Amino acid sequence: MLEVKALRKNYGKIAAVDGISLRADSAQTIGLLGPNGAGKTTTVSMIAGLLPPDSGEVLIDGSPLRGDTDPVKRKIGLVPQNIALYDELTALANLNFLGALYGLSGAGLKRAIGEALDLVGLTDRAKDKVATFSGGMKRRLNLAAALLHDPQILLLDEPTVGVDPQSRNAIFDNLETLKKRGKTLVYTTHYMEEAERLCDRIIIIDHGKVIANDTLHGLHRMLPVTNLLAIELESPDHFKPEPLLALPEVESAEVKEGVLKVGLHNLTTGAPSILRWLAESGHSYQHVTSERPDLETVFLTLTGRTLRDS
Numbered sequence: 001m002l003e004v005k006a007l008r009k010n011y012g013k014i015a016a017v018d019g020i021s022l023r024a025d026s027a028q029t030i031g032l033l034g035p036n037g038a039g040k041t042t043t044v045s046m047i048a049g050l051l052p053p054d055s056g057e058v059l060i061d062g063s064p065l066r067g068d069t070d071p072v073k074r075k076i077g078l079v080p081q082n083i084a085l086y087d088e089l090t091a092l093a094n095l096n097f098l099g100a101l102y103g104l105s106g107a108g109l110k111r112a113i114g115e116a117l118d119l120v121g122l123t124d125r126a127k128d129k130v131a132t133f134s135g136g137m138k139r140r141l142n143l144a145a146a147l148l149h150d151p152q153i154l155l156l157d158e159p160t161v162g163v164d165p166q167s168r169n170a171i172f173d174n175l176e177t178l179k180k181r182g183k184t185l186v187y188t189t190h191y192m193e194e195a196e197r198l199c200d201r202i203i204i205i206d207h208g209k210v211i212a213n214d215t216l217h218g219l220h221r222m223l224p225v226t227n228l229l230a231i232e233l234e235s236p237d238h239f240k241p242e243p244l245l246a247l248p249e250v251e252s253a254e255v256k257e258g259v260l261k262v263g264l265h266n267l268t269t270g271a272p273s274i275l276r277w278l279a280e281s282g283h284s285y286q287h288v289t290s291e292r293p294d295l296e297t298v299f300l301t302l303t304g305r306t307l308r309d310s
């Protein structure tokens, strides 16, 4: 459906996008995850045909996208990072105007607007000025505007920034509906928990380069440990975790604030042997929980920095 080959874009000396390749099939949601300045917006702008790449290629359904006036562009919808709406116009007037830009008119435009407003749950606010909308409602109208020409590929550039949790959930529900209808979604975010929740495949970018491209499961496998077993020992004070390292499943073992934390890859085989070893060595415990490292840990492992602070 969408194939991006070795895209590059420099701004002066800055390589904003430095050889990014990716592909997305129909009904697939691809996450572009990276800190601010990673090159997400520049990438998405080139995929949308708004910004000419210095080199590289964007293929839509196998056809190359050539510039701003290419008809292939109609297969793409862009929900831009900065809300592109007129505050002084009503929601309906905004959609009429934006639909006309895509060459829609008459009954076709009316139907498209009705369906888009219905999907984002703003039908009853159609006649209100956008200036009266909350941040979340503006984001949802921004999404509706990108759907009018019924694109097969939807590019979403940080669509939940500045949105309350309720609107964020509403946007996620809308996106899940679109996914069920077979749309290809490219979802750009610097929030790892959004990428975890929504995306079939996550592409982590940093300094204009792809540093990982995998399923969530695959990304977790890159970590030194995929599971952390936390065991609250009854007498942690003189407990020596080192002998645990001799067990074949155990990757790491340490006591922190009275809790024994054991890193392992396979919980199914590892957890029973760890618990058995503790029981047989006379160490009682009160609580056992397991933690899964998140994408933040993946980013930290790959770059040595955190997503939030970089």
Ligand SMILES: Nc1ncnc2c1ncn2[C@@H]1O[C@H](COP(=O)(O)OP(=O)(O)O)[C@@H](O)[C@H]1O
Binding pocket: 011, 014, 015, 016, 034, 035, 036, 037, 038, 039, 040, 041, 042, 043
């Ligand atoms: N129009 C521009 N002129 C100069 N530098 C730019 C421009 N747009 C983006 N950049 C730079 O390119 C890099 C990538 O930016 P961007 O694609 O907006 O990242 P992201 O969307 O991941 O935050 C940043 O270093 C940014 O400062």
Ligand SMILES: [Mg+2]
Binding pocket: 040, 041, 042, 081, 157, 158
């Ligand atoms: Mg951006």
